[in-house]
Amino acid sequence: MHERALMDDLVRKVLEVAAEERATAVTRIRVRLGALSHFTPGHFREHWADATRGTIAEGSEVEATPDDDTGAAAAQGVVLETVEVR
Secondary structure (H helix, E strand, O other): OHHHHHHHHHHHHHHHHHHHOOOOOEEEEEEEEOOOOOOOHHHHHHHHHHHHOOOOOOOOEEEEEEOOOOOOOOOOOEEEEEEEEO
């Protein structure tokens, strides 16, 4: 359930950025995976593909970098770093 909540929040943020930019597609995102988020880059990409199905972010490229700092403020989450749109 934790992973689903993280993904729902992230997709919402990405789609908000896309709407603000009047984009027709999200082409790429870059995220930092918190050390305690329970995501590996591959696992995150699978969840992203499922969560964005049917949206303008479907098929977007994902750059997911793990963070190993368990004391970081976002250690249990996923930090959205960039969104590229067209």
